[in-house]
Amino acid sequence: MISIQNVSTAFGEHRAVDDVSLEIPTGSIQGIIGFSGAGKSTLLRNVNLLLRPSAGSVVVDGTDLTALSPSGLREARRGIGMVFQHFNLVHNLTAAQNVALALKFAGVDRRARQARALEI
Structure with missing residues (x-):
């Protein structure tokens, strides 16, 4: 909350x-x-x-x-996610790859990143 x-x-x-x-x-x-x-x-x-x-x-x-x-x-x-009106994405990546990239920076392992990106 x-x-x-x-x-x-x-x-x-x-x-x-x-x-x-x-x-x-x-x-x-x-x-x-x-x-x-x-x-x-x-x-x-x-x-x-x-x-x-x-x-x-x-x-x-x-x-x-x-x-x-x-x-x-x-x-x-690290536990707070927000999407701003003018959010920044890496333009040459898919939406799932952008999610996975943020998780990579947070130290999440590759399999967990892929699973979470697909879930989202």
Whole structure:
């Protein structure tokens, strides 16, 4: 489960995300929609702390990401998958090969990578 509690993110005087709280159940697939400039990308970057919120907490599977050390955060991110609106793929690879490539970088063995890529 992902629990976002009272998250705010400010850029100087501008608050891109203002006191957002929500719970995302385990196993669900969610989308963030809204007008241009509404703070969607900022909130999404707050979920895995690609952008640290100015206030609030982000808890993923019981781990408060906002309280982790840099190395602890890197380790926690290995279990967090996200697809951004403008995602980057290696253009000369198939979709399955792109999935397998990410798993290779994560240290997953070849057979497990292939099985997971086919499953997805």
